[in-house]
């Protein structure tokens with residue numbers, strides 16, 4: 001096997017260079033994966049523009065990828081060279097309370113490929129053997145890279161107690177919002193999705209949203225109240241992460257309802273008055289990444305139940 005590989009290295013602010021770098025050696029429990037496909041995420045862009053606190057250069061970006069096993073480290077004998085896989089791009093300590101109690105995504109020293117570890121914009125990448133998932137035969141390498149962005153909204157929606165016939169509002173029709181839409185629909189909800197970009201709304205309509213709304217043209221709150229008999233939504237999913245949309249969640253949710261915060265911003269804080277949460281007995285849920293969610297996301301893709 002070659003000793004160097006091509007990699008796209010973020011060298012400095014908005015500076016990426018294609019360089020020859022050493023092929024990394026898998027340590028105990030790790031696997032070297034030959035990358036076949038890798039997608040660009042919003043966080044890669046945030047790292048490139050110096051707006052992501054976890055990403056410091058020099059680093060190889062990228063964390064949404066699929067490929068084939070190239071080499072196994074000691075103790076990673078559950079995999080063999082040539083196995084087709086998709087990568088759950090986490091590194092955990094295996095020792096902290098979260099790891100020992102099975103909630104590895106909350107590991108106190110959690111690291112992501114492409115954030116604190118070298119990522120997937122290279123010929124090879126290191127992954128933990130326990131965080132590789134076999135790619136189903138009928139899912140292509142290109143499709144399989146979407147397991148990662150599909151897994152976090154799956155994790156998030158599974159945290160809400162969405163019931164058949166519930167009214168769900170999703171704010172933001174980006175990749176995350178569109179996956180959340182499909183999960184909420186599959187749980188039997190009636191879903192309104194809101195976004196200022198018409199082309200994103202069109203995709204949401206094609207994916208089966210019951211209502212699409214451009215908040216630049218129509219009043220979102222009025223529409224939600226009209227559709228729910230003045231009650232508000234059972235669940236509001238915020239998938240943008242800016243103060244305006246975060247603040248709007250409390251005005252859209254019913255008393256006793258649930259607000260799910262998927263959108264993430266490093267800048268916004270305290271967007272709404274917490275007394276509203278108390279007085280309307282709201283449930284506000286956060287979410288971080290995914291936790292045993294890759295197998296379900298891959299299965300839904302393999303069954304053709306997830307559009308991307």
Ligand SMILES: [Zn+2]
Pocket residue numbers: 041042043063064148149
């Ligand atoms: Zn991502």
Ligand SMILES: [Zn+2]
Pocket residue numbers: 092093094095096097098099100106107108109110
């Ligand atoms: Zn840990």
